Amino acid sequence: MEQGKKINSLDVATKQVDIAAERLKLDPGLREKIKQTKLELTVHFPVKMDDGSIKIFTGYRIQHNTTRGPAKGGIRYHPDVDLDEMKALAMWMTWKAAVVNIPYGGAKGGVQCNPKQMSPKELENMTRRFTWEIALMIGPDRDIPAPDVYTNPQVMAWIMDTYSILKGYSVPGVVTGKPLELGGSLGRYEATGKGVFITAQEAAAHLKIPIEGARVVVQGCGNVGGIAAQYFEKAGAKVIAISDSKGGIYNKKGLNVASALECKTKYYCLITPGARMGDEITNEELLELDCDILVPAALENQITPKNAGKIKAKIIAEGANGPTTTEADEILHDRGIFIVPDILANAGGVTVSYFEWVQNLQELLWNEEEISERLIRILKKSFAEVLSISLREKVDMRTAALMLGIGRVAEATRLRGIYP
Numbered sequence: 001m002e003q004g005k006k007i008n009s010l011d012v013a014t015k016q017v018d019i020a021a022e023r024l025k026l027d028p029g030l031r032e033k034i035k036q037t038k039l040e041l042t043v044h045f046p047v048k049m050d051d052g053s054i055k056i057f058t059g060y061r062i063q064h065n066t067t068r069g070p071a072k073g074g075i076r077y078h079p080d081v082d083l084d085e086m087k088a089l090a091m092w093m094t095w096k097a098a099v100v101n102i103p104y105g106g107a108k109g110g111v112q113c114n115p116k117q118m119s120p121k122e123l124e125n126m127t128r129r130f131t132w133e134i135a136l137m138i139g140p141d142r143d144i145p146a147p148d149v150y151t152n153p154q155v156m157a158w159i160m161d162t163y164s165i166l167k168g169y170s171v172p173g174v175v176t177g178k179p180l181e182l183g184g185s186l187g188r189y190e191a192t193g194k195g196v197f198i199t200a201q202e203a204a205a206h207l208k209i210p211i212e213g214a215r216v217v218v219q220g221c222g223n224v225g226g227i228a229a230q231y232f233e234k235a236g237a238k239v240i241a242i243s244d245s246k247g248g249i250y251n252k253k254g255l256n257v258a259s260a261l262e263c264k265t266k267y268y269c270l271i272t273p274g275a276r277m278g279d280e281i282t283n284e285e286l287l288e289l290d291c292d293i294l295v296p297a298a299l300e301n302q303i304t305p306k307n308a309g310k311i312k313a314k315i316i317a318e319g320a321n322g323p324t325t326t327e328a329d330e331i332l333h334d335r336g337i338f339i340v341p342d343i344l345a346n347a348g349g350v351t352v353s354y355f356e357w358v359q360n361l362q363e364l365l366w367n368e369e370e371i372s373e374r375l376i377r378i379l380k381k382s383f384a385e386v387l388s389i390s391l392r393e394k395v396d397m398r399t400a401a402l403m404l405g406i407g408r409v410a411e412a413t414r415l416r417g418i419y420p
């Protein structure tokens with residue numbers, strides 16, 4: 001995934017706002033206001049490593065916008081984490097919450113690190129110290145972290161514990177995506193991948209492409225890609241390729257998703273010799289495979305002007321945040337490829353995060369059926385709203401989703417007014 005390195009995600013996110021704001025005819029001052037982050041914190045902090053040494057890490061917590069409610073968004077552990085990436089991801093969270101109309105603003109955080117080379121103890125030390133560093137910003141009524149790339153329910157448990165110790169009492173509502181035993185919600189773990197499947201299914205129905213027998217390609221096999229792939233397979237689609245950061249496997253007859261994921265869990269790698277279920281391919285080759293539905297569910301800037309002309313999918317359902325650049329969007333639109341944009345396709349995660357937070361605040365528990373019904377209802381309604389804007393305004397689905405999200409934030413800003 002080398003090609004993404006040179007592209008700045010904040011430039012992509014900013015250009016997207018300009019396109020949507022132009023369509024919405026937003027006042028220039030308001031446009032500037034919603035582009036800017038509200039609050040950004042950079043911290044450099046020490047962590048005791050297993051060999052006794054002390055290592056300094058750099059982390060961020062960004063609140064992009066809190067006009068519609070408390071800031072909400074994940075925490076990412078990855079070597080590429082930097083300020084601009086965090087600002088872009090926080091901005092996308094603001095639009096995402098607004099598209100599905102849940103009362104949150106947008107945030108993102110992360111630590112620049114390589115979690116694959118760290119022991120569980122080192123990860124715990126880093127998480128606890130990072131939580132302490134950002135504790136002044138987070139809280140159930142101000143900013144609520146959640147899992148993102150290479151963080152998981154265990155990391156959320158450490159954040160919740162550290163924050164609770166600081167406060168002197170248990171505060172489950174400070175993070176979502178927690179283990180069930182600590183106030184996590186049923187259905188949260190699979191929510192993002194499930195949402196990708198639900199919205200792709202809506203797109204397929206709109207385009208009259210049957211899901212049964214549809215050829216699906218998935219980039220990424222984590223909490224988003226792996227779970228989406230399982231939902232597609234269950235619905236009778238043929239998952240013909242799936243990958244991790246090192247590369248993928250391709251079998252045009254269809255892969256057994258469960259076996260592929262099992263292999264990943266067992267060997268930490270999909271393309272391990274001996275466990276081969278298909279041909280080995282690179283992540284670049286995977287994106288250009290002949291298929292009906294492509295699910296980029298890894299990192300940003302994967303679909304660029306370099307490969308947009310070669311993509312053969314009919315539908316792209318963006319499991320990742322920001323996988324497509326603005327120039328690539330234009331190429332795909334001209335070629336008639338239907339995109340379910342990230343802020344709609346992967347909004348299932350933050351939607352069930354919201355359910356988790358509501359349950360924590362009210363100290364009640366919803367069952368799996370209630371969660372699933374509410375999630376499906378919200379995502380189907382949001383898809384229909386975005387599609388109707390796209391058809392009415394004759395814009396692509398991304399612009400339509402941004403118009404819906406940004407329009408809601410702009411209206412909320414107008415109603416609240418500028419203080420003083």
Ligand code: GLU
Pocket residue numbers: 072073074075144145146147148149176321346347349350351353
């Ligand atoms: N990290 C996820 C996202 O990008 C989930 C955020 C959340 O649940 O707050 O949407």
